[in-house]
Amino acid sequence: MATEDLMSRVLHTLSEVDGPMSVEVIHQLVDVTGVEEPMTIAEVADLLDLSQHTLRYYERIGLIEVGRNSGGHRVYEPAAVRRLVFLTRMRLSGMAIRDLQHYVALVDAGEDTVPERLEMLLEHRDTVRRQIRELTLSLTATEYKIATYGGATGDGPSTGGAGPAAH
Template identity: 90%
Template sequence: MATEDLMSRALSALGEVDGPMSVEVIHRLVDVTGVEEPMTIAEVADLLDLSPHTLRYYERIGLIEVGRDAGGHRVYEPAVVRRLVFLTRMRLSGMAIRDLQHYVALVDAGEDTVPERLEMLLEHRDTVRRQIRELTLSLAATEYKIATYGGTTGDGLGTTTES
């Protein structure tokens, strides 16, 4: 699945980070290596593990602008695919569609909106960090119960240890 490949690449880029993330590392997180040519809706849907319906919805609500070829079919330029990677990561982290619409409107409005965009992302980062802490606690409780029942617990890295 293409989304798993994107996620694996992003997570391995994060694994290379020692300290605060640099702009270069952050760019690698939204890098869509190999996407240099326009793509069809089916190709983008497969790459991002989204339905074509979702892609058309994102277009309809103004999150992306998609060109058309001579036959009227959607053509996703690499910049649009990069934006979709960002949007899907924000959705996965719980950012509301209306917030994404506001963010995209700010991006499209130009450089004067950078402070407001930054504030939005700082607030979202705080929310994501809180969710990670809550999920970590939930995982620990789940692992405890698994161990209580004699099951095998994971160390979070895909390996297991007997408890």
């Protein structure tokens, strides 16, 4: 699944970060600053680690507009690639397709919608932060149970070990 592959790449990139996470780290995940020429669907799929099917789906549901060349093949302009990077990052963070469709409609409606877009992103950030807290609690509970069974906690390998039955 493309999202799992992207998540693996993200986690690998983040594990190499020395210091606190920042917006710059996110930009490092997929650098499209050098994208100045139109790209084919295969090139975009490879760049973003998405399937061509996903790219066509995003186009079909209105998340992205893609032109065609004289042969009828899709041509992704740099602005479309940048939008896809954003969409991919938002999907990775758990934003629903319907919310992305609403957000894109707001963007396409113009600058008057900036306050509503900001509100959407603030709400999404709060949701992601809540999920991080919940996952941190779940990880702590799992680490506790691993320790109860004599296993090693943290990033180290498990020592195995028999222990009491699960509760």
